[in-house]
Amino acid sequence: MGYKSWFEEHAAKHKKIVDKLLSQNYTKEQIVDYFDFDNMVKNENEFCPLYKDNKKCHDMDALNCYLCACPNFRFNDDGLEQIDDKTKYSFCDIDSKDGRAGVYGDKIHQDCSKCTVPHHKSYVLKNFNYDWTKIMKRCSL
Ligand code: SF4
Numbered sequence: 001m002g003y004k005s006w007f008e009e010h011a012a013k014h015k016k017i018v019d020k021l022l023s024q025n026y027t028k029e030q031i032v033d034y035f036d037f038d039n040m041v042k043n044e045n046e047f048c049p050l051y052k053d054n055k056k057c058h059d060m061d062a063l064n065c066y067l068c069a070c071p072n073f074r075f076n077d078d079g080l081e082q083i084d085d086k087t088k089y090s091f092c093d094i095d096s097k098d099g100r101a102g103v104y105g106d107k108i109h110q111d112c113s114k115c116t117v118p119h120h121k122s123y124v125l126k127n128f129n130y131d132w133t134k135i136m137k138r139c140s141l
Contacts, residue, residue: 002077003090004140010068013047014132022130032124035066058116067118067135071127072096073110076141083108093138 001009021031033039041051048065050056056063074080075090082088088108092099092115102111117123129135 003075004077007069007136007140011133011136017044017047018130018132028128028130029125031130032064032066032121032128035064035124036121037063037065040065058113058119060116060119062121063116063119064121064124065119066124066132067127069136069139070112070115070118071135071139072117073112073139074141075110075139080141 017034018031021034026034034043037056040047041054045051048057048068057068070092072093073090074093077089079087079089080091086103086106086108088101090108090110091101092110092112094117096112096115096117098115098117100111100114102109127135
């Protein structure tokens, strides 16, 4: 699956959950809390493929899933840049010290596996919008 189709599918799943919570009069903070990993595994098991194995994408205690993937991620499925014989498809717009450019054969993809930036509740609240696509609007180039 390419980045774009993943984004579209994820946006639809995210919206469905937020709409459900809003219809139950959840506040902004209650919605963010609902997206805590432990609650999501229990109540929204289809949201992330890792949930069925109760597995976190990052090793951190309170992992919040509201801003998966990350507002700082930039991508283009057709490629962004040619570097020697390799094509770069994604990068981190803030050049996080915990991210890196991963080289996979002739492809370069941003590797966020060691970066927890978007998974902290404080970051989610600071960048919050009920509409996930609005927060992620700069991701697709
Ligand atoms: S490295 Fe961190 S801040 Fe950068 S795109 Fe990945 S998760 Fe986001």
